[in-house]
Amino acid sequence: MQTENHNHHEADQIDIIPCMSLTLQEVEHIAQLARLQLTDEEKALYQQQLSDILDHVAQLQQLDTSDIPPTSSVLPPRTMLREDHPKKGLEPKQALKNSASKEKDQFRVPPVLD
Amino acid sequence: MSLSSPFTVKDSLTLLSIGDLSSLELTDHFLSKIEENESAIHAFITPTPELARRMAKQADQKRAQLKKNDETIPPLLGLPMAIKDVLCVEGIRATCGSKILEDFVPPFNATAVQKLLDAGIVVLGKTNTDEFAMGSSTENSAYGVTHNPWDIDRVPGGSSGGSAAAVAAKFAPAALGTDTGGSVRQPASFCGVSGLKPTYGRVSRYGLIAYGSSLDSLGVLAGNVEDVETIFRLMAGFDEKDATSIDKPVPKQGCAEDVSIKGLRIGVPEEYFITGMQPAVERKVREAISVFESLGAEIEVTSLPHTQYALPVYYLIAPAEASANLARYDGVRFGLRATNEDLISMFTQSRGFGFGPEVKRRIMLGTYALSAGYYEAYYGQAQKVRTLIKQDFEKAFERVDAIAAPVAPTTAFRIGGHGDDPLAMYLEDVFTLPANLAGVPGLAFPVGFDQEQLPIGMQLMGNHFDERTLFRLAHAYQQSTDWHLQFPLV
Numbered sequence: 001m002q003t004e005n006h007n008h009h010e011a012d013q014i015d016i017i018p019c020m021s022l023t024l025q026e027v028e029h030i031a032q033l034a035r036l037q038l039t040d041e042e043k044a045l046y047q048q049q050l051s052d053i054l055d056h057v058a059q060l061q062q063l064d065t066s067d068i069p070p071t072s073s074v075l076p077p078r079t080m081l082r083e084d085h086p087k088k089g090l091e092p093k094q095a096l097k098n099s100a101s102k103e104k105d106q107f108r109v110p111p112v113l114d
Numbered sequence: 115m116s117l118s119s120p121f122t123v124k125d126s127l128t129l130l131s132i133g134d135l136s137s138l139e140l141t142d143h144f145l146s147k148i149e150e151n152e153s154a155i156h157a158f159i160t161p162t163p164e165l166a167r168r169m170a171k172q173a174d175q176k177r178a179q180l181k182k183n184d185e186t187i188p189p190l191l192g193l194p195m196a197i198k199d200v201l202c203v204e205g206i207r208a209t210c211g212s213k214i215l216e217d218f219v220p221p222f223n224a225t226a227v228q229k230l231l232d233a234g235i236v237v238l239g240k241t242n243t244d245e246f247a248m249g250s251s252t253e254n255s256a257y258g259v260t261h262n263p264w265d266i267d268r269v270p271g272g273s274s275g276g277s278a279a280a281v282a283a284k285f286a287p288a289a290l291g292t293d294t295g296g297s298v299r300q301p302a303s304f305c306g307v308s309g310l311k312p313t314y315g316r317v318s319r320y321g322l323i324a325y326g327s328s329l330d331s332l333g334v335l336a337g338n339v340e341d342v343e344t345i346f347r348l349m350a351g352f353d354e355k356d357a358t359s360i361d362k363p364v365p366k367q368g369c370a371e372d373v374s375i376k377g378l379r380i381g382v383p384e385e386y387f388i389t390g391m392q393p394a395v396e397r398k399v400r401e402a403i404s405v406f407e408s409l410g411a412e413i414e415v416t417s418l419p420h421t422q423y424a425l426p427v428y429y430l431i432a433p434a435e436a437s438a439n440l441a442r443y444d445g446v447r448f449g450l451r452a453t454n455e456d457l458i459s460m461f462t463q464s465r466g467f468g469f470g471p472e473v474k475r476r477i478m479l480g481t482y483a484l485s486a487g488y489y490e491a492y493y494g495q496a497q498k499v500r501t502l503i504k505q506d507f508e509k510a511f512e513r514v515d516a517i518a519a520p521v522a523p524t525t526a527f528r529i530g531g532h533g534d535d536p537l538a539m540y541l542e543d544v545f546t547l548p549a550n551l552a553g554v555p556g557l558a559f560p561v562g563f564d565q566e567q568l569p570i571g572m573q574l575m576g577n578h579f580d581e582r583t584l585f586r587l588a589h590a591y592q593q594s595t596d597w598h599l600q601f602p603l604v
Contacts, residue, residue: 026482027478030481033481034437034465034478035441035444035458035462035465036478037462037466038466038474042471042474045534046474046478049475049536050475050478050479050482052536052537053429053479054479054482056429056537057429059426060430060499061491061495063499063502065498065501065502068499068502069498069501070497070500071497071500071501072328072497074314074328074504075315075358075360075553080357094221095221097221098217098218098221098447098448099448100445100449100450101451101454109446109454109457109460110456110457110459110460111457112457
């Protein structure tokens, strides 16, 4: 499957991103950046699946976009500011209600510094 | 009292207002449908029958009180509705179809939900969804698969599959859904109901638990487009709690008051009729287009030349935004906390245990696309191609009032049919993604069946903030066809 994809796209591609094949180390690095604990099976699965997906999206490299501005929002550019009037927010009790661990109106977490 | 007919919003509201039916009777009617068939369909993650009865009784009391004082009755007073479980309803848990939010009970209402509660709705429950709305089949839910009421071996589509199945199974006259890449329109199509993805910014996203913030929109599913419009108009409008909501007046006039579609121009983009699509889908969509022509619309061929790039653009931008949005699930303020061992383990284990496979896949993909060294080549390039896709629509709408296309290349596929092949699943979204990338509205509605009696849907896409033209066209179509009146025998 992967080999087929490689051949399929080869002819059209500019060489910014070559046909993608992630290494296991790269998968582990991404998981670490995303703060995701993965099992060995998951790592192997994502290594293959993400490589296939990256292969598919590589077709975007076919397009010359040197003069095209990026779109980060479809809305017209504008600044949204409201009047700076204080308003009631959630009560501490409500805001803390969904936390797994709390103490004296605060979220409780494991020690940040030793 | 005639309980055989009121499964539409319009019928229900008529019966409520003339006093032929109380909200409690109407609510009990839908609750009994749910009780009868929910075990086969599984449309809900959290049904709320007691709350619904309580709200219905209050609605009846309120109606009596207001009538007595000759005061205005809220437009949806006593109307039962289902709500997709990615929307916050105060006091009812909102799981997003994820284990990580299993016990999350929002302390506030989404703005759209608040507006509908103010209009008088009764909440029947929270409907099933792919985890964090990531999926096209509702198979990615941590709370089980929803079954298509037309064939329970098939998926209802996704991610708003629970809402679509609920409407098709007559569990609710209308349901809220969300659409980031087709998640209202595709399940509407698979279940033979009508569904709107509004213009980006038209309906507040406040209280919609975020997936892809530049793409997310909050829509409605119902048995016909007039019902969809009734609900949509009540939830649209500016909200100061959502900086991306737009202050544009919502048209006062509904589609039913403007029946002629003579002279409206409909573009048919050839890029949406691809080899490999199910022949019955193309045939029925083209038949529907000729119905529009016979009703006086002008049909012309149009082109959206960058359509084929919508899939790769979407599957970079949406996961990138998701990877940032879902960083908030760290076990601290809400959601599952797997361990208190140390800070990093709390993050990685809570997320590793709490998220399902598709969510992890998209977080990984998005993290990679945004990471140093790859940002420009992936995310940056996708944003630029997004501009080209948006420009395709701008050019098309210089000539036409609406664009007609299939919703999905196939009818509902079998549960488990795409196995473990994420790319095959992503291809289901190929016709719905462009509207989200361009921010334009899309309205899906049924136009026939395939050989296996599975519904086929088409969509009309419109210019920014021109939902009205879509409703006019689709309403005219539904006035002269009866596909929307056909429901499965559950």
